[in-house]
Amino acid sequence: MRTVTEATAAAFTLTRTGATDDALTVTVAMTEAGSVLDGTPATSVPFAGDSTTATLSVATDNDAVDEADAQVEVTISSAESYLVDTQSSTARVDVFDNDETEAGEGVEELWSTTLTGRTGD
Numbered sequence: 001m002r003t004v005t006e007a008t009a010a011a012f013t014l015t016r017t018g019a020t021d022d023a024l025t026v027t028v029a030m031t032e033a034g035s036v037l038d039g040t041p042a043t044s045v046p047f048a049g050d051s052t053t054a055t056l057s058v059a060t061d062n063d064a065v066d067e068a069d070a071q072v073e074v075t076i077s078s079a080e081s082y083l084v085d086t087q088s089s090t091a092r093v094d095v096f097d098n099d100e101t102e103a104g105e106g107v108e109e110l111w112s113t114t115l116t117g118r119t120g121d
């Protein structure tokens, strides 16, 4: 399970195969279960030219609410300029609340999770 603690960004790594010479902007949709997102969610992720990976960093809101753990989910949306691997078009990160009244250390490692796509040719 991919996890971060509230206030820590959740990182999503997108990969592409096929023709990767050109820059490519991929459309994504982001949803939250619970209260997670800090600011306006991104709707696209740019790949630089000659780059097979792109990272989407999702800020999580460091609120002061003692709440249930939550999730953020990112899905690559289809477009004419690329094909989406439907087997791995969605990834999810669990976001642990950091406002528990009992002393307890949250998980602080930053895990990245991989989304895979490929370009058309």
Ligand SMILES: [Ca+2]
Binding pocket: 006, 035, 036, 061, 063, 065, 067
């Ligand atoms: Ca929250």
Ligand SMILES: [Ca+2]
Binding pocket: 006, 062, 063, 064, 065, 066, 067, 097, 098, 099
């Ligand atoms: Ca909280």
